[in-house]
Amino acid sequence: MSNEGVVRAGVEVLADVEALADAAAERVTQHLTAAIQARGQAVVVLAGGSTPRPTYERLAGEGFSSRIPWPCVHVVWGDERCVPPDDAESNYRMARTAWLDRVPIPPANVHRIHGEDDPAVAASAYEAMLRDLVRAAGPPDLVVLGLGEDGHTASVFPGSAAARERTRWVMPEYQGATATWRVTLTPVVINTTAEVLFLVSGAHKAEILKRVLEGPRRPDDLPAQAIAPSGGRVDWLVDRAAAAGLERP
């Protein structure tokens, strides 16, 4: 394993957030359709936060939605804030309003994390669901992730138990910075995927993106560096503002 940043990462720099969303929507569509052609179904893990929203909105549009056989797609979340599903902070609500309510995906294929429940109960239930889904549909074909300014991804925060976890697939995590509970997939299950697609946008992410991609490898402090699928790829779609500090875009 290289001692510099994330290994086997492809980095594509797009002009701006709109171009990033166009490219990301195309990548997601290609991965889902390829998985469905290869094995009849696809499992995609969605990122929360704000960056993915324009991508999800494009995926609901004609140029993409009509290309995807929706009954073959299963949607899972990489993490959720511990709030009700209709809360403005909910990652499920964001993806539902931007994308999933606007495409003919069977409701049974939309597997939300129950943020309204006790975090430990919700994490345990989600892990059981996810293990059943993987047994039936195979490991995730695509995991979409964001990057926090502290190097977190999903809700795997620096120094957290989730960052050090070697067995569990889903854990409750407390985010001190926001004094909120989250439920998150751990790198253990994320690293079973065939493809990770990080979406990173904005000048405020330039410093952390440089540390993650070009700095020393310290995955406990920079959990995004723990994302290294043994049998898959890690690709980064970043806009020019976020890539400003990179030596080797």
Ligand code: 6PG
């Ligand atoms: C969340 C996300 C989190 C996010 C990063 C980046 O629940 O907030 O899963 O990991 O991807 O914090 O967030 P932005 O896209 O809002 O910058």
